[in-house]
Amino acid sequence: MNLSSNSSENQAILKVEDVNVFYSSNxxxxxxxxxxxxxxxxxxxxxxxxxxxxxxxxxxxxLNDLIEGARVKGSITFNGHNLYDDxxxxxxxxxxxxxVFQRPNPFPKSxxxxxxxxxxxxxxxxSKNDMADLVEKSLRSAAIxxxxxxxxxxxxxxxxxGQQQRLCIARAIAVEPQVILMDEPCSALDPxxxxxxxxxxxxxxxxxxxVIVTHNMQQASRSADMTAFFNTELSDSxxxxxxxxxxxxxxVIFSSPKQVATEEYISGRFG
Amino acid sequence: xxxxxxxxxxxxxxxxESKFEPKLESRxxxxxxxxxxxxxxxxxxxxxxxxxxYKVFSDGSSRLNGDLLQLYPSRRPExxxxxxxxxxxxxxLTYVLVLVVPLGVCSAIYLEEYAKKNWLSDLIELNIYNLxxxxxxxxxxxxxGLFVRGLYxxxxxxxxxxxxxxxxxxxxxxxxxxxxxxxxPQSVRQASYGVGxxxxxxxxxxxxxxALPGILTAVIISTSRGIxxxxxxVVLGAGTVLFDPKASPINFGALFxxxxxxxFTDTLWSNDNFFSVLPYQIYEWVGDPKAxxxxxASAGIIVLLALVLxxxxxxxxxxxxxx
Numbered sequence: 001m002n003l004s005s006n007s008s009e010n011q012a013i014l015k016v017e018d019v020n021v022f023y024s025s026n027x028x029x030x031x032x033x034x035x036x037x038x039x040x041x042x043x044x045x046x047x048x049x050x051x052x053x054x055x056x057x058x059x060x061x062x063l064n065d066l067i068e069g070a071r072v073k074g075s076i077t078f079n080g081h082n083l084y085d086d087x088x089x090x091x092x093x094x095x096x097x098x099x100v101f102q103r104p105n106p107f108p109k110s111x112x113x114x115x116x117x118x119x120x121x122x123x124x125x126x127s128k129n130d131m132a133d134l135v136e137k138s139l140r141s142a143a144i145x146x147x148x149x150x151x152x153x154x155x156x157x158x159x160x161x162g163q164q165q166r167l168c169i170a171r172a173i174a175v176e177p178q179v180i181l182m183d184e185p186c187s188a189l190d191p192x193x194x195x196x197x198x199x200x201x202x203x204x205x206x207x208x209x210x211v212i213v214t215h216n217m218q219q220a221s222r223s224a225d226m227t228a229f230f231n232t233e234l235s236d237s238x239x240x241x242x243x244x245x246x247x248x249x250x251x252v253i254f255s256s257p258k259q260v261a262t263e264e265y266i267s268g269r270f271g
Numbered sequence: 272x273x274x275x276x277x278x279x280x281x282x283x284x285x286x287x288e289s290k291f292e293p294k295l296e297s298r299x300x301x302x303x304x305x306x307x308x309x310x311x312x313x314x315x316x317x318x319x320x321x322x323x324x325y326k327v328f329s330d331g332s333s334r335l336n337g338d339l340l341q342l343y344p345s346r347r348p349e350x351x352x353x354x355x356x357x358x359x360x361x362x363x364l365t366y367v368l369v370l371v372v373p374l375g376v377c378s379a380i381y382l383e384e385y386a387k388k389n390w391l392s393d394l395i396e397l398n399i400y401n402l403x404x405x406x407x408x409x410x411x412x413x414x415x416g417l418f419v420r421g422l423y424x425x426x427x428x429x430x431x432x433x434x435x436x437x438x439x440x441x442x443x444x445x446x447x448x449x450x451x452x453x454x455x456p457q458s459v460r461q462a463s464y465g466v467g468x469x470x471x472x473x474x475x476x477x478x479x480x481x482a483l484p485g486i487l488t489a490v491i492i493s494t495s496r497g498i499x500x501x502x503x504x505v506v507l508g509a510g511t512v513l514f515d516p517k518a519s520p521i522n523f524g525a526l527f528x529x530x531x532x533x534x535f536t537d538t539l540w541s542n543d544n545f546f547s548v549l550p551y552q553i554y555e556w557v558g559d560p561k562a563x564x565x566x567x568a569s570a571g572i573i574v575l576l577a578l579v580l581x582x583x584x585x586x587x588x589x590x591x592x593x594x
Contacts, residue, residue, distance in 0.1 A: 066464060068388060095467035105458035107477060117476065118466030168462070175466050 012036035013179060013209050014060060015077045021055050024069030027235055030055050030242035033074075035228055037179070042201055042210040044220035044250070047230030047265070052242020053213045056230075057181050059083075060211065061097040062090035078179075095122055098172035102184040104164030106156030106171075111148050114156045114167055115139065118175040134174060141207075142170035143200050162193025169200065173208075180204065182212040186219065198223050217266060220250065227253040229262045324576070331569025339570055343513045344552065348563035353571055355512045356552035359429065360578065362518040363548055364498050366433040366539075367440070371494065374437075375444030376486055382445070383452040384474060403442035410439040411506025419507055427508040429516050429539060429546040435503050440493040447492070451485025452478060483593040491586035495579045501550040509551055516546045549575045 014037035020028040030052025037043050045053035055064065062083060064070040076083045083093055095118075106114050115135040124131060135152070139145040144166040148159070156167050165185060172180055182201075186194040194216075201210055201223055214220050220227050228247035235241045246259050257263050342352025382399075386392045414435030419427050455478050463473040479486075517538055525533035535541075549571060557568035 061465070063461065063464065066461075091464075091467055091469050094465060099461075099465040101458065101461060101465070103458060105456075105462045107459060107462060108481060117463075117468075121466070121468050121472045121476070171462075171466060 011039040013039045013079060014211075015075075016056070016059075017075045017077075019056070019059065019072060019074035019076060021052070021059060021064065022069075022071045022073070023067065025239075027237055027239040028073075028241050030230075031235070033244045035244060035247050037209060037211055038226065039209050040205055040207075041225040042205050042212060042223055043226040043228065043247075044224035045211070045213045045228050045230060046215070046217060046220050047242075047245075048232060049215075050240060050242065051230035051232050053228075053230045054183055055242065056244075057183055057211060057213050060179065060181055061094045061099055063094075063099065065090050095175045096177050097179040097181060098175065098177035100165070100168050100172055100180060100182045100185045103188050104161055104168055106159070106164050106167050108155065108157055110153050111139075111156050111159075111167060112152040114171050115174045118171060122175055138170040138174040139167075141173050141204070142166045143196065143203070144170060160193070162189050162196060165189060165193070165197060166200065169197075169204075173204075177208065179209045179211065182210065184213050184215060187215060194219070217254075221254045224250045226250060229253060229257070229259075229265060231261050231265070327569050327572050327576070331566055331571075331573050334566050334570035335573060339567075339574065344511045344547075344555075348556075348561055348567055351556075351564075351567055353549065353552055353574060355515060356547045356549045356571070357574060357578075358518070359432075359512075359516045359546040360498060360549045360575075362429060362516050362539075363433055363436060363546075364494065364578075364582075365518070367436050367494060367497060368490070370433070370437045371440055371444055372490055375441050375490070375493075376448055378441070378445045379448035379452055379486075380474060380478075383449050384470070384478065399442050399445055403446050406502075407439055407500050408502040408506055410435055411503030413438065414503060414507050423542055426542050426545070427510075428542060428544040429518075430544070431507055432504060432509060432546060432548065435507060436497045436500060439500065439503060440497040443493045443496075444489050447489030448482070448486045451482040451489065454485065455481040480593070484590045487586050487590050487593065491582060495582055498548075498582075499550050499575060499579065501554045504548055504551045505554070509546060509548070511552065511555060512545050512547045517541055517544045549578070 016033050016035045016037075019033045020031045023029050033052075033056055045057060047053050058064045059072055059076055060078075060083070064072065072084055078093070078097065081088065107117060109117070112135055115138050116131055119131065119134055124134070126134065136145060136149075139148060144163060147163060148167070151158075156164065159167060165188075169180070169185075186197050189197065198219065201212070204210060205225075212220075212224065226247060227250040229245045230242050231245045232240050233243050245261050246253070246257060248257070253262060254266055257266065339352045340357060341354055342350060343355055345351045382392065382396065386395075414431055415427075418431035418434045419425060423431055459477050459481065460473055463477045468476070520539050521534050522536055522538050525531070525536065538544075553568050553571040553575065556564040556571065559565065
C-alpha cells in the first residue's frame with residue numbers, strides 16, 4: 001500500500017453520485033452532489049451555515065438514518081459498495097467509517113472504557129491484555145497517551161476540552177475504521193488545542209482517510225489536500241437548499257478557484 | 272450594593288440626564304423577599320413533618336414493641352398486632368416492584384426511544400399523563416371489576432391487590448422515567464452509534480446507566496405512594512385477616528416431595544389467599560371508638576413510616592452508587 005498522500009489520488013474510497021438529502025419535506029436540504037473522497041487524504045468541506053456540508057458528511061456513516069423522516073436519494077459508494085443498499089446494515093457502516101463530533105462527547109465513563117467500548121461491542125476477539133494493548137495503541141495514535149496513561153480509570157469528562165476531543169478521536173480509531181469523519185472538530189476548542197488536533201490529522205492520514213467539515217478557512221488551507229466548497233441556493237420552489245459549488249485541490253481552491261462564488265467566499269466578501 | 276446607592280452612576284455626573292433608573296434598592300429587596308419565602312416554604316414542610324412524627328410517636332410509642340409485629344388483629348386491643356398486615360404489605364411491595372420495574376421502564380424506553388412520533392404516540396402520551404392523575408379509588412373499582420370479579424370470582428385475594436396497585440403506579444413510573452431518559456444528552460447516543468453500536472447496545476450501555484438515578488426516583492416515589500394507599504384496597508373488599516399471606520409463587524414443599532400436582536396449592540395464586548395491608552389495618556383501627564385501638568393505629572403509622580423511609584434509604588443508597 002502506498003502511504004504517501006499525493007500519489008494515491010486515483011483511489012477514490014468514497015464516491016458520491018447525484019445525492020439529494022431530504023429532511024421530512026419534499027424539497028431537498030442539499031441537492032445534486034457529486035464528489036469523490038480519495039484514500040489517505042484529508043478532504044475539507046467548507047461553506048456558509050446551512051449549505052449542507054454536515055448533512056453530506058453524516059450521509060457517509062448513515063447517521064442521518066437516526067433522524068426521523070430523513071431520506072437520501074442517489075448513491076454513495078464505499079470501496080465500490082453502495083452504502084444505501086438495502087442489504088447494508090448502517091451499524092456495520094459506522095465501524096468502518098468513524099466519526100468525531102463538533103462538541104467533544106466522551107462517554108460518562110472511565111478513559112479506558114471510552115476506548116474499550118467500541119471494540120467490545122463489535123466483538124473484539126482478543127484477550128484482556130490484547131484489549132489493554134489496543135487501548136494504549138489507540139490513545140497513542142491520538143497523541144493523548146502520555147497525558148492519560150496514569151489515570152485510565154478516571155472519568156473521560158475530567159479532561160480538558162482539547163484532551164476530550166483527542167480521546168474521542170482515539171475512541172474512533174479503536175474500532176479500526178478506514179475513514180474518519182470530523183464535524184467541525186475544533187470549533188469548541190482554543191487555538192492551541194486546535195493546532196494539536198491539526199497536527200494529529202496529518203499523522204492520522206497516513207493510516208486513515210479523513211473528511212472534515214470546518215468553518216475555519218485557515219484550517220482547511222493548512223490541513224486539507226482537497227477542499228469542497230458548498231453554498232446555499234434558492235430552489236425553484238423558493239426554498240433554501242445546499243449545493244456543491246466546486247471541489248478541487250486545496251491549493252487551487254484557495255488560489256485560483258473556477259467559480260466566482262468560491263472566490264468571493266474564500267476572500268471573505270460574503271458568508 | 273447593599274446600601275442601594277449606585278456609586279458608579281453618581282461619579283458619572285450625568286445622573287439627571289440618564290436614560291436608566293436603576294432602582295437597585297427595590298430590585299435587591301424583591302430578591303430578598305423571594306429567597307425568604309423559599310426558606311419559609313421549605314421550613315413549613317419540615318415543621319409539619321416533624322410535628323406529625325412527634326405526634327404519632329407520642330401517641331403510639333406505648334404499643335411499639337415486639338407484640339406489635341407478632342400478634343394478629345383481635346377484638347381486645349392489648350392482644351392485637353400488625354403481623355398479617357406487615358407481611359401483606361411487604362409481599363405486596365415485593366411483587367409490585369417485580370411488575371412495575373420492567374413494565375414501567377420498558378414502556379418508557381419504548382415511548383422515548385422506539386416509538387415513531389405521530390398522532391398515535393401523542394394520544395398514548397396524553398392518556399398516560401391523564402392516567403397518572405386519576406384518583407386511586409377509581410383504580411380500586413377497576414381492580415374490583417377486572418381482577419376480583421374477573422379473575423377470582425369475587426374473592427379479594429393478594430394477587431388482585433398487587434395487580435391493582437401495579438396499575439395505579441404504572442403511569443407515574445412511566446412519566447417520570449421518560450423524563451429521565453429524555454434528559455440523557457443526544458450527543459452520548461450519537462457517540463455510541465458512531466463507533467458502531469446498535470440501538471439496543473446504546474440503550475443498554477449509555478441511555479439506561481445515565482437515566483438510572485431518575486428511574487430509581489420514579490420507581491421509589493411511586494411505590495412508596497402505592498404501598499400507603501388505602502382507598503383502592505377498601506374498594507377491592509380486602510379485610511382484616513388472622514393469618515399470614517401466602518407469598519411464594521410455587522409450593523416448594525410439594526415440588527421437592529414430588530407432588531407435582533400440588534405445586535400451586537397454598538401459594539400466592541390460591542383463591543383463599545386473603546390479605547391485609549398496613550394502611551388498611553390502620554384505617555380499621557383509627558375509626559374504632561376505643562382509645563387503645565387509636566394508640567394501636569398510631570403505632571401502625573410508625574411501622575408504615577419506617578417501611579417507606581427504609582425504602583427511600585435504599586433508593587438513596589442505590590442512586591449514590593449509580594452516579
